[in-house]
Amino acid sequence: MDLRVTGSASPSPFLSARDRFETEYDLSLPVRVRIREDPDERTWTAHPGEYHVLNISRQAATSAMARELALHEFAHMLRNEGGHPSHTQSTEEALFLALSGRTVERRKLAHCYQIANHMKDIYADDITLTLGPTDKLVSFLESGLATALADRPAPPRPGFERISPGSDPEITVVNAAFALALVERHGLADEDHRLYDLAYAAARDAPGVGFESFKRRFRDLADDPDESEYRKTLVSATRTYAVGDPTAAAD
Structure with missing residues (x-):
């Protein structure tokens, strides 16, 4: 290289x-x-x-x-060179197909891009996680989720105004689902790991998102989908998150 x-x-x-x-x-x-x-x-x-x-x-x-981040990005490059649908599918096209004719909040639209990135990351880490120890990755996921939970908006109090917006509980649920999906897809940690407690705490903060459904979506992504299959999966995930379309549910 x-x-x-x-x-x-x-x-x-x-x-x-x-x-x-x-x-x-x-x-x-x-x-x-x-x-x-x-x-x-x-x-x-x-x-x-x-x-x-x-x-x-x-x-x-x-x-x-730094080393682990570089390995992860090299894996993205390899997926790109191999023409994997997760790395060739236009996110903008998928969002247009998913959300055409619907009104979606700007923040939720940004979150849909995050969902697409998580799906890419699953496929990149299918490569990365064949290369060595995984302890740092699990600690990294745990730390990121703990930070998001600590920064979530507190219930309003009289005379108190929060200056910074804090983390958004809805996308934190999706991020938690991604973290556990990656752990379960590759058997990285037992169910008594602290990451599970953090993920379930995130899920309680935004029960309308469908934590278990998103975890299954990420965890069970097909190893080698064709372009049509991948596009349908991405469209389904983004539509479910953005508008709560029950016909797009993964169950």
């Missing part, structure tokens, strides 16, 4: 991730890692055509998860 790192952070985690990735897989196109100074920059991959780009904040690039 041709890998080049630019920016103010050590290339070591990315080189280590490359070496680990190449024990099982390889990429045809070069990879360019661009380290950004913005601490809020999310880790994401782009595919300009002749190479892949891994964008990552310096904070993430110097964290204990």
